Amino acid sequence: MGSAVGGMQNVKIFVLYLMENVGTPLDFVTLNDIVMQTDFVMYLDFAEAFHKMLDDGLISEAGLEGTDVLYAITEKGRTVAESLHSDILSSLLDKSLTAALRYLDFKRRGIEVRCNHTRREDGRYDVYCALVERGTVIFETTLVVDSADRAKRMAENFRDRPEVIYRGAHALLAGNMNFLLD
Structure with a gap:
């Protein structure tokens, strides 16, 4: 069973879209948590896409928070997200971004x-x-x-x-x- 957003390319676009719109570097666990909020992407698909995006220069390490490595979208990743996000239903992207922002706000507030x-x-x-x-x-x-x-x-x-x-x-x-x- 694959992810609701489609194949691996769409999983990468989905993750890049969220990273672009959240606008702050995130550690792997938090990034996974925001991606999983709506169940549109399966964990194994996310994990595979994450490493491919890192290898392809779509995301990069952006520092540390404690002992956790933070990751940010690169210019190349922004270009991909902006040009290809229309491949995914806007309603899925909107719902996922809302859930991600709520999750981050609730996490910040505990x-x-x-x-x-x-x-x-x-x-x-x-x-x-x-x-x-x-x-x-x-x-x-x-x-x-x-x-x-x-x-x-x-x-x-x-x-x-x-x-x-x-x-x-x-x-x-x-x-x-x-x-x-x-």
Whole structure:
């Protein structure tokens, strides 16, 4: 089973696009994490593409952060990303970039997303959602829903867009009912 973005060339374009738009050097683990946020690229494809991009001069070492080597996109890599990113659906690129930027912001702030759903004795389901920032719960809620499918969809939506749900809850609880219309 290959990556959703297509073959190895598209995997490289996908990674270069994210690196270009994130705009800061990243270590291998963080780069892997942002690429994996949307499951459009398989890990083995990413690992192979990473080494090929390094060998081809599309990315290069850009320093150290502690003991971790940081990597940045090169001018050659920028040229490839800019000229070929249209080979990948823009909706995949947009969703992936949004997820990558959120991941980096949450990582910088030390925010962990927690979400699960469990069946209750009465046959309904609890959907538990929380955001934990450096060990402190900053958002937590449990909703009771009528079906496993609804619980699963709500949990997926929270995992996909926790910052939107967090901002929305803040706005609504603060009395900004226009948030829904904005």
